[in-house]
Amino acid sequence: MWADECINQWEIIDMGHGHDHHHHDDVHQGTDLAPAMDLSIPDSELSPSDVSRRGFLRGAGLLGAGAAASVLATPSAAQAAGLPHSHGPAGGGTEKGGFKWLSGDHHIHTQYSSDAQYRVIDQARHGHAFGLDWVVITDHGSVTHAKIGVDKVNPDIRATRDELRELLTFQGLEWNIPGAEHATVFVTPSRNEVEVLKKFEQNYDGSALPATNTTEQNEAAAIAGIKFLASQVKARKVDGALFFANHPARRGIDSPHEIRNWRDADPTVAVGFEGAPGHQAAGIPAPNGRGGARGYYDNNPSAASFAGYPLESYRTWGGFDWMTATVGGLWDSLLAEGKAWWITVNSDSHVNYLDQSDRGPDSNFEVNGKYNDPVYTGKTLTTAGDFWPGFYGRTAVGASSWGYKQVMDGLRAGRVWVDHGRLIKGLDARVRVAGDRRGSSGTPLGGVVHVKRGTTTELTLDIDLQDVPNWAQFIPVLKRVDVIVGTVTGPVADKDAFTAPDTKVVKSFEISQASGKVSITYSLGRLDKPFYVRVRGTDGKRTQPGLMGASVDAYGPRLDVVGDADPWGDLWFYTNPIWVLPK
Numbered sequence: 001m002w003a004d005e006c007i008n009q010w011e012i013i014d015m016g017h018g019h020d021h022h023h024h025d026d027v028h029q030g031t032d033l034a035p036a037m038d039l040s041i042p043d044s045e046l047s048p049s050d051v052s053r054r055g056f057l058r059g060a061g062l063l064g065a066g067a068a069a070s071v072l073a074t075p076s077a078a079q080a081a082g083l084p085h086s087h088g089p090a091g092g093g094t095e096k097g098g099f100k101w102l103s104g105d106h107h108i109h110t111q112y113s114s115d116a117q118y119r120v121i122d123q124a125r126h127g128h129a130f131g132l133d134w135v136v137i138t139d140h141g142s143v144t145h146a147k148i149g150v151d152k153v154n155p156d157i158r159a160t161r162d163e164l165r166e167l168l169t170f171q172g173l174e175w176n177i178p179g180a181e182h183a184t185v186f187v188t189p190s191r192n193e194v195e196v197l198k199k200f201e202q203n204y205d206g207s208a209l210p211a212t213n214t215t216e217q218n219e220a221a222a223i224a225g226i227k228f229l230a231s232q233v234k235a236r237k238v239d240g241a242l243f244f245a246n247h248p249a250r251r252g253i254d255s256p257h258e259i260r261n262w263r264d265a266d267p268t269v270a271v272g273f274e275g276a277p278g279h280q281a282a283g284i285p286a287p288n289g290r291g292g293a294r295g296y297y298d299n300n301p302s303a304a305s306f307a308g309y310p311l312e313s314y315r316t317w318g319g320f321d322w323m324t325a326t327v328g329g330l331w332d333s334l335l336a337e338g339k340a341w342w343i344t345v346n347s348d349s350h351v352n353y354l355d356q357s358d359r360g361p362d363s364n365f366e367v368n369g370k371y372n373d374p375v376y377t378g379k380t381l382t383t384a385g386d387f388w389p390g391f392y393g394r395t396a397v398g399a400s401s402w403g404y405k406q407v408m409d410g411l412r413a414g415r416v417w418v419d420h421g422r423l424i425k426g427l428d429a430r431v432r433v434a435g436d437r438r439g440s441s442g443t444p445l446g447g448v449v450h451v452k453r454g455t456t457t458e459l460t461l462d463i464d465l466q467d468v469p470n471w472a473q474f475i476p477v478l479k480r481v482d483v484i485v486g487t488v489t490g491p492v493a494d495k496d497a498f499t500a501p502d503t504k505v506v507k508s509f510e511i512s513q514a515s516g517k518v519s520i521t522y523s524l525g526r527l528d529k530p531f532y533v534r535v536r537g538t539d540g541k542r543t544q545p546g547l548m549g550a551s552v553d554a555y556g557p558r559l560d561v562v563g564d565a566d567p568w569g570d571l572w573f574y575t576n577p578i579w580v581l582p583k
Helices: 002-013 048-059 076-080 120-129 143-163 193-204 215-234 256-265 330-336 404-413
Strands: 094-096 099-108 134-140 168-176 182-187 241-246 270-276 342-345 393-399 416-420 424-433 448-451 456-465 480-487 504-510 517-526 531-538 572-575 578-582
Touching: 094 424, 099 120, 099 168, 099 182, 099 241, 099 404, 120 134, 120 143, 134 143, 134 182, 143 168, 143 193, 168 193, 168 404, 182 193, 182 215, 193 215, 215 241, 215 256, 241 256, 241 404, 256 270, 256 330, 270 404, 270 416, 330 480, 330 531, 342 393, 342 416, 393 404, 416 424, 424 448, 424 531, 424 572, 424 578, 456 480, 456 531, 480 517, 504 517
Parallel strands: 099 134, 134 168, 241 270, 270 342, 448 578
Antiparallel strands: 094 099, 099 393, 168 182, 182 241, 393 416, 416 572, 424 456, 456 517, 480 504, 480 531, 531 572, 531 578
16 A cells, blocks of 8 residues: 555656656756646745645645755755766765766864874874875764864864865764764865854754653653754754764664654764664774774663664674674664664774874863873874774765865765775666666666666666775775665554565676776566665675574674674675665
8 A cells, every 4th residue: 555655646747857767968067847746946936736736746845945855855966967077176986887986084182182192283194195185074962062172173173274274074962862862964165163163062962952851751842852953954054964873783773763863853964873883893803903893883782772672683794884884784774664774984084093193191171172182102002092083984975076065965865885994995886777787877876867667777886896006005806786675665653674685686696806996787577666775795705694684684794793704805885775666
């Protein structure tokens, strides 16, 4: 019943806006919205039929804040099709599939965090040196940070933007989500960036709320915070604001219904979570390293944890969070609903492995809101758990061109793939109608393909294999690529559901060549029901059947062992999904 109703909704929503494989060159940068969906056109200027259509969309909750990121509404395929090959004035990135792929890190701490030590310029210079095009400074939300830190770090960020013009440096913060874990919140640069972040932190950070708050009050405050960020974009204080939940399974306190509620509060702001946490150096075995758990995922359930999560969720799997690593798990349960929800990776850099510095002497963080500049000690930090930004993990974003808003737009659209240890050099994934052989045909990551029932579609993958050493000084070798497909089954009755029984690995490709480009075409068959497809790859060194069984995932990532989890010996890449829906 649900599927039939949604097919009708898709038909209405897709009028004049779907991805047309025969006329995709007519679509330019997502500007050809159907009049009913273009909110810049007032109701008074619409035809009676478009007024009716807009009313339907609003009533269904498919127009307004949620529409831009919902696969049940505006498909990002139309925004992606026909984008020109754009070249920014500065910076790195690579051109592939018509996009400028810009690598970045949205989770970085500085001397303005109570548990970190580096200057903004230190983190930015290292990130740029290790191949990043964009970074987000995310010092911890706290009473002190809200009072002092947001203002004080801003001149350092602005100075970094001036000094490193080829690096996009965003200001953000790490939000203590009321009643839950942490999240990256960041905004586009503007004269209002401090004002927006400061108001947000003062009013919605968990550290600023009463300790007597009930669970319901905290969850409501988190939703209100996301809606506040959306209101600041609407008021044109900033061009964009984004939220990514950080290390979501680390302590088991981000329940499935909270994640769904964050996303539904405003899907143009709340767009995803870390597919893999930072702190990856923490797994390097002693005596060469800390001998701990990758990501500091060494916890057990507490009274605050969601009781339904299995014990295995408190550990990483091939360095990735259980919510992402489990085929048919929590991430897939969101995708199977048709919810646009994206993954990223980053460093969560606080204090970095093999660095030789310490916080500046005579620091008083509580008074000054920062530590004094770090000083050289000559002592190597072998027990530090972090890598410099860009040294190990990266989030590659397909942007239309070089720029802050373009990076945010690419993240919001889900044009993202991630990897550890520079496993691959580049990737372009698309779904197209079978037989469409034009050069850049097809819908990219994060997009939606609308086709008639019975139409055969296919996945195309172009992967540039790595041919230069990573920062551990070896050239990674890709051994296997897995194609994962799940049925879109619609909204769940239980918002705490975290499985997608119809999602599985449908095909694995063994990669025999060690250099050059690998091109793969895989038939997705004739469309009989809506589905999505996503891709992952591995060096193949550590695998085991997934938690849902070998019939679902025969060679998934292996559960990481606390004390013996060398991050360089277990490398993976993951992509965001592409949906295929009936017209």
